[in-house]
Amino acid sequence: MTDTERGRGAYDLPLERPLDLLREVYDGTIRRRLPRVLGVYNGVVTRRYYLLDLTQSTNEPAYKQALVEGVREAIDPGDAVVEIGAGFGVCTVWAAREAGAEGRVLSFEANAEQTRVVREALELTGQVAGEDLLDRVDVQQALVGSDLETYGSMAGAARVEPAALPDCDVLTMDCEGAELDVLRELSVEPRTIVVETHPTHGAPTDAVVEVLSSKGYAIETTPVTTKEGGSKDVVTATKSSDT
Secondary structure (H helix, E strand, C coil): CCCCCCCCCCCCCCCCCHHHHHHHHHHHHHHHHCCEEEEEECCEEEEEEECCCCCCCCEECCCCHHHHHHHHHHCCCCCEEEEECCCCCHHHHHHHHHHCCCCEEEEEECCHHHHHHHHHHHHHHHHHHCCCCHHHEEEEEEEECCCCCCCCCCCCCEEECHHHCCCCCEEEECCCCCHHHHHHHCCCCCCEEEEECEHHHCECHHHHHHHHHHCCEEEEEEEEEEECCEEEEEEEEEECCCC
16 A cells, blocks of 8 residues: 555654644744733733743742842842843843832843833733833843844844943843853943853853953852753852942
């Protein structure tokens, strides 16, 4: 009996891993057509998962805990903050809350859909907290540094050179591998820089620490996860008042 008689095309692949194949089809063709689901992540109301995601959780109190703690501890009321890589808006919201009504946050996110998610997170969490967080944050669709591992489409994103970043008191970075390019080309000297390292994307902790140390920063490292590619950490770099 031929393949055609069996109802199987000559180019069909054996279904050895049906769940993997189903996940690949879902991720590639269906997932981003679905609505995102609202949840609460480290006290922030935002949309992280899509409707049918198997890993979906709508309540993660410790989401990005080390980075959130680093951001919150670094920012004082009235600070000017620059954020590179807003993600789902969790650190953006906390930066706005810590900076307060007199502070300002400039947030760069390359993906258009993510910028909408971030603005909604600011609006919804602000309503719950009784604060006008949107008024404190300028969310811009822009790519800062390299685009090694940018999440989703960058269509419509402006490009900002690291050397053109404005003066700020605190710089926070979670940009999936672009951290080293940004830090090497940085011309401003924030009081504090908070970086989540990404060893599997070319921004390992030791390299990030080396660059920041060479710029005169004192370093504190908080472990996040350790995998085969290396340790992901949150690096907090503080400029001494004597330098």
